Amino acid sequence: MNTKEKIIQLLNYAINAPSGGNSQPWTFKISDNKLTILSHPEKDNPVLNFRFRGTLIAQGALIENIIIAASHYDLEAMVNIASDPNDQAIAQITFNDFQVSPDPLYSSIPKRFTNRKQYRDKIIPKEILTDIFNMANVLGGSMVNTFFIGDKNKMAIAGKAASNNEIVMLENKVLHNLFFKEVIWNSYEEKIKGGSGLYIKTLELKKPQEIVFRIIRHWPMMAILKKIGLAKFIASENAKIYETGGAMGAISVNGDSHENFIMAGRVLERIWLSCAKEGINLQLMTGILFMWQKIMAGETEIFSASEVSLIKTSYEQISSAFNIKDGIITLMFRVGYSENPSAFSYKKEPIIISS
Ligand SMILES: Cc1cc2nc3c(=O)[nH]c(=O)nc-3n(C[C@H](O)[C@H](O)[C@H](O)COP(=O)(O)O)c2cc1C
Incomplete structure (x- = not known):
């Protein structure tokens, strides 16, 4: 598998990130070993998403998933956040081949979800x-x-x-x-x-x-x-x-x-x-x-x-x-x-x- 194929595979996994109202405010560009995250704050609640902060939090969760998933593909992910907060290309991630030990949180990515039910009062150790x-x-x-x-x-x-x-x-x-x-x-x-x-x-x-x-x-x-x-x-x-x-x-x-x-x-x-x-x-x-x-x-x-x-x-x-x-x-x-x-x-x- 080449790096681009690996990026596409890990992206399919990483998009299981939380976002306000499940807006999933992102699209992507891939060239060679670089992934650009394009931000779509217009998908979020225009009143609650004060200064696009909700969108930025969702991008952060997505980026963390990408870093974790990359380790599973023996890739190191170097994240570069845009200096201008209004730049649609909010982050660029460069992947390099690197024998890293897979992040143990990788398998939890598809198991993460919001649960709005009543919780038990059981103490967490x-x-x-x-x-x-x-x-x-x-x-x-x-x-x-x-x-x-x-x-x-x-x-x-x-x-x-x-x-x-x-x-x-x-x-x-x-x-x-x-x-x-x-x-x-x-x-x-x-x-x-x-x-x-x-x-x-x-x-x-x-x-x-x-x-x-x-x-x-x-x-x-x-x-x-x-x-x-x-x-x-x-x-x-x-x-x-x-x-x-x-x-x-x-x-x-x-x-x-x-x-x-x-x-x-x-x-x-x-x-x-x-x-x-x-x-x-x-x-x-x-x-x-x-x-x-x-x-x-x-x-x-x-x-x-x-x-x-x-x-x-x-x-x-x-x-x-x-x-x-x-x-x-x-x-x-x-x-x-x-x-x-x-x-x-x-x-x-x-x-x-x-x-
Ligand atoms: C910035 C932000 C704010 C959120 N605020 C709430 C909230 O106030 N109440 C709530 O139940 N869920 C909240 N969520 C969770 C989202 O509704 C949830 O992630 C989304 O519907 C997708 O569901 P999932 O977490 O099961 O993937 C928030 C998520 C983000 C990223």
Whole structure:
């Protein structure tokens, strides 16, 4: 197999990376031993994807998968991130033949998925969490820090704060429309859309919840039902799920350059794969964090005053639960043991543009 064939094979594997709403915001170019990742931030939620940071995190996760998969093909991957954050060719990876020992996380790449089910309260062995924590902080270096909490009270506070996302997402007309545009209602539609979007079965709604969900996708219905507190009720139900699990994690960046967010994605992916290897599930809960970044940059137009205040309070609750004093918290997640998810997100084959 020549290097180009190896790159194509490993790419097919590496694209099983997480992305906001399963947007899979990437296409590729290959020439000789070089792979260029082309970024497609337009595929991500235009409000939540503040300064394309969600897209950059997804690119980071993809890059980490590529580095891991390359080791399996005796290739060393040298990553060069574009200096201009708006460059569509966000990263170029050069592969060289090199006898490296295969990364043990390779086989976990296809086993990584989002699980939005309730998790068991079973404790995760301390050594596993410590190893993951150390690995994440070594990779993150001075750019990214990782934090874990296992205290049930703190997890309940952070989970409740994260669930306030649902209040804003459902009660704010702009965000409501964007969210429901992302939902894929059946497996047929999922295939047509090539997987991009949130497949309803992965949301783990119970039958009555799914019926309500189908009703409130129409804004006039939501506008009426928000008056009787439906969004708050949904958020409080979700908070009960978010607080379950063995631990919660958060990832903060120490600077606001695009490279920090790509590194956050790389760290996230290594944590996620390490969890998958141990049979531990993970769910991200990030809405509040992205909305907060937008508000801090003065972009408050789409939010009401009470939404701004709820987002700020929720972010403060998350940072104090994790005792994070510096940087920007950009990702938060829960980890734990659980039964398998009801469905998996569809991944489209890599689109390789001929150069
Ligand atoms: C930047 C970013 C933010 C995300 N935020 C959330 C979130 O708030 N809630 C959630 O359930 N999943 C979140 N996800 C997970 C994606 O929805 C998920 O990765 C995608 O639907 C594909 O599914 P998979 O992880 O099973 O491959 C996020 C992913 C990324 C990359």
